[in-house]
Amino acid sequence: MISRIVFVVLSTLLYISGCKADEYEELFYYPAPQGNRVVDAKWNEAYATARSLVDGLTLIEKVNITTGTTVGRCSGNTGAIESLNITNGICMSDGPAGVNADLATLFPNGMSIATTFNKALASKRAQAMGKEFFAKGIQYALSPCFGPIGIKAAGGRGWEGFGPDPYVEGVFAGLTVAGLQSSGVGAVGKHLIANEQEHFRLDKTFYETLGFTTDNTESISSDLDDRSLHEMYLWPFAEAVHNGLASVMCSYNRVNGTYACENSYLLNNILKTELEFPGFVVSDWYAQKHGVNSALAGLDMIMPGTELWGPSLTEMIVNGTVPVSRLDDMATRILASYLYVGGDKVPETNYYASSEEKFGYQYFDNESALITMNEYVDVRTELSYEASLENAIEAIVLLKNVNESLPLTKANGINRIALLGSLAGTDPAGINCDSCFNGSTPNGYGSGHGRASFFVSPEMGIGSRAFEEKVAMEVVREDWDMETVQDGAIYQDAAIVFVGAASGEDLFSIDENYGDRNNLTLWNNGDNLISNVTFVNPNTIVVVAAPGPINLESFIDNENVTAILYHNYLGDQTGTALAKILFGDENPSGRLPYTIAKDDSDYIPVVYVADPPNDPRDVFNHTIYLDYRYFDEYNIEPRFEFGFGLSYSDFTTTNATIKTIMEPSYELPMAAKYLDTYNYTATDLSESSYLFPEDFHEYSSYLYCYLDESVNTSSTYEYYPNGYLDQKDRTFDAPTLAAGGLGGNPALWDVTYQVTVDVKNVGKYAGKYVPQLYVAYPQSTEFPSPPLQLRGFDKVGLEAGNSTTVTFDITRKDLSVWDTVSQSWIVQRGTYGIYVGSSSRDNAKIGEVTLV
Structure with missing residues (x-):
């Protein structure tokens, strides 16, 4: 544990609020943790099956499932695993407002859903959307979006997410994930992380392939401090993981100087260790920059497929540059996620994402099979x-x-x-x-x-x-x-x-x-x-x-x-x-x-x-x-x-009460120890396992993972990312204080206080009202906080003259701040003001909670 303690201290020193750009230094975390280290019945069952399946896969099948084929029916397709009857690979398609295909519903976007402040409607939309993805034969919806969260008014893609309040983002992220996946489709939460503008999110090479001229060589780096990362930008990802998120998409931008898709501190530590994310990380399309670095940093799948992986990943495994255990974990995370959401039950894909033609060549190459590309299945309900x-x-x-x-x-x-x-x-x-x-x-x-x-x-x-x-x-x-x-x-x-x-x-x-x-x-x-x-x-x-x-x-x-x-x-x-x-x-x-x-x-x-x-x-x-x-x-x-928002009617809130459910401790309790590490069956790395089979027919536009010649296994790789060789052999028996469950320490979701308030429609029209609960944290020089922060909302429909009682649950997390020293959430001692009203400015204090 000494190395862990030293690393925590280092990370604390390097994440300082208010740093200038050149003061944000590279952070790293190795090795990539094995998935499924905490108790969750559904994930545990999916992992048990997935691990036994991975034990029976060949080297090429394992690499196939990690790498997009560059062409296929969907926005992205992995290679096939014939032995598991995944003959066309895994299908992933856009997008956050519905299936990007013919005869499907185009739903209101994410920001519109946030504008409703209606949790039930958000769930209904997600379930309906999931059913349409399922009916088109899509196993993973590239949705929902909660990065960008929309902190920039002029930012290009803020409308895809649920707005710049992390609490609102978190609520609708969790509901959308649960709704989509209840319909048998995997949700891909995107984009990790701090991808808050379009200018310079891509590097010069990428822009030039699109025909654009640009001044930037590298993608923009989003430089942010540790507390902001946790309390603002990571919050919705944590809520999504807590609700069973199947996959996470890493973004194009750099984070504190390192590309998100090869940022080991972000993927290995924050996502897979602190949040205990058991699913797989997929790159945004062409967001992978380096093959070895991204594999070791925790990336599990690349889209739409390039030779940074595919045959290159095969070679990395055979020559030992990337350990077989990392490939086993990649494949397991993907298959466990696939089984967790029911990907094996999704029907055959019946449309082509990049063409509306009825017939065409399977791989757009004039040599592959002529097939029915689009069956024009109407999936609207x-x-x-x-x-x-x-x-x-x-x-x-x-x-x-x-x-x-x-x-x-x-x-x-x-x-x-x-x-x-x-x-x-x-x-x-x-x-x-x-x-x-x-x-x-x-x-x-x-x-x-x-x-x-x-x-x-x-x-x-x-x-x-x-x-x-x-x-x-x-x-x-x-x-x-x-x-x-x-x-x-x-x-x-x-x-x-x-x-x-x-x-x-x-x-x-x-x-x-x-x-x-x-x-x-x-x-x-x-x-x-x-x-x-x-x-x-x-x-x-x-x-x-x-x-x-x-x-x-x-x-x-x-x-x-x-x-x-x-x-x-x-x-x-x-x-x-x-x-x-x-x-x-x-x-x-x-x-x-x-x-x-x-x-x-x-x-x-x-x-x-x-x-x-x-x-x-x-x-x-x-x-x-x-x-x-x-x-x-x-x-x-x-x-x-x-x-803020007006109505044709008027509403009042009265009779507010605060009930103590449990007083939260200053620190989180330690979570349970990790589950046992799984030891995989050895993978055959002989030449016959990775060379192209004799008389194999290749299609020019399709990316294969086989190699043309034998791998030199005697050379030594010299370009490992900083920190890897020092940390690659670390092992951990127990989670950190902030970790231990899906989305973080399970105690974060313990209900501490319950607030009730009566809402009455005193107008002449039936209507709906959104009561909002805000919390004023204790102010200190160590943890300065905004005057008020949203920590609850609901939506109630009332006929004219009618009333109802609304209940808000305040969790430990709702009262917590991120402590960069302990690298955990703490609940400060002091007085918390509780406010209820109709907006961030139109509210009234209904009471206080004091912790000593």
Whole structure:
């Protein structure tokens, strides 16, 4: 144990909050731990079967399952294991908003799910989505996304996740993982970790293959301190692992100077030791940089497949550069995960991710077999329809509603309306155009986009509802010709203006916005459009569709802007959901999962310049003060705070109580000892085990793991990563204090206190309310903390005049801070304030808990 203690001290010294970029030093942790070291009945059973299967595999079969074949039906396919009847390998496909395939549902995105603050709806969506992946023959969904968590307002892919609050991220990460996997599909949590912007996330070589020019040589390094890593960015991964996450995808960026997919401290220590993650780590597509380093650092599978592994991994094993035990653990983690989620029960894949043609060559090479590529199986279900629409409805936030301008009713004098702006209708280039913004869109752009099989635009949804109400409707899909716009708006009882912006992955660009937005203004002349409409119509309703925060200052106080609806990407039923809110069929209940600022300088900026080009750095100097935590800490007045959202009704909270379940100790209790290490049957490494068989037919586009010639086993590898030779033989009998269970020490999820509060609907409409619980930690120089942190939320639906009681469980983890000295969670002694309310600013203290 001496080496372990020394290492903990070293890691503590190297992780210092507030360091400059050049003060973040390389950390390492070897060897990669064997999976399945803690008690969990379902994982233990999967491992027992997987280990016996791995014992019977050949060398090539073991390597096959770790390496993508470069071509295949899915976004990624591993090699086959014929002896286990995995004849087409393991199938992995996008994405976080639904199956990226024909005849599937395009669900509201992750940020929209966070906006609902509805746990039951999140589970329903995940279950419905999982059933569609299963029916397409996909074993692993590349979903959910909780990295980026979206700390940068202009960040390109924040909309794929659940927002910049780690507690919200954690809740929806866990629910999505559980929901997907309950449908028989493995969840791949991505991207580990701190992948918070698109600029420079790829290196120069990668960008050049995409046809882009760039200044950076290496990918950007996300430089962050240990406490921030644990309390902010790792939190949702821990919750996902706690809920049985099958796989983790490592990201393109570097973390404190080392590429995430070969960062041994991140993969071997934090993920596989501290969080006791028993599944497998897969690279983002082409994110692997070095073969030996990544294998030793804890990477288990590469996608879509390159010769950094495949035949190279075979050679590494045969010549002893990488130990056979590491390959055995890779294969076991993959097979155990596969069995854990029921991958062996998934039907044959019936579509091709990269082609919509019915027939074609199996490997796109004019020499492989002609096959039926797409069977056009319609996997949409009634459950999917309900989940998509219900989530979309509850993801719409009412920010402003002067004199009850909404809902639109004839009783309020609404007989004629106009829909104004290009975003009222469908883009002329189609509903699945990945780099267009001349119409309403169901999702952002890039690999997380998904594919819509149909799309209800605002014009379609609202038009249908207006027809039912016998309300006349004009539509002017114009952003620039203000005379035409004003002519359409001037005589209407309500003028509804559709504005917004877009973002996505840096594989695409819109008007030179390469994934990240260049600014936070409205696109397509939106501010000017609103101004001109309000000049002629005193009842202007603005509908903002955006991937994240937008600057609202040019029109928020305009007296003729009577109502504002705000939403992220709502999926294929966008227009239907908007119509139901506008006409009062549904009461808006969305809440902002992030803060909207008055001044753009209050947001964490995107690093737009690679300085220096060979080592671009993104220093996370906001540490644990993200989003509302930052605004609260520095007394910055937001335009709309985290958790804010209006309703057509009014609600009260009363009769709050705090009940002690158990007083948490300062330190965590030690978890149980590790399970016994498994000793695998020796693997045959003779020439016959790895050379191409005689008369073997190769397809040029397919990556094989066989070798053409014998391996030299007498040479010595000289380029091992720092620390490996010193640490490779370490063994550990017991978990660290922070570890010992899925996601961390099991005691972290012990309930310590229970809070109850009565919620009543005192308005005239039925509606849903989101009570939110915040905790004020004891303040100290050793553990300074934000004024308040969200530690509970719920959503309740109530008829007018009705009430209910809401219960919040506060766990040990909810009261803990990460101690960099002990490398564990501790609960400080002192007084904790408990607050309940409707947002991060609109809340009241209901009591205190004092620990001595």
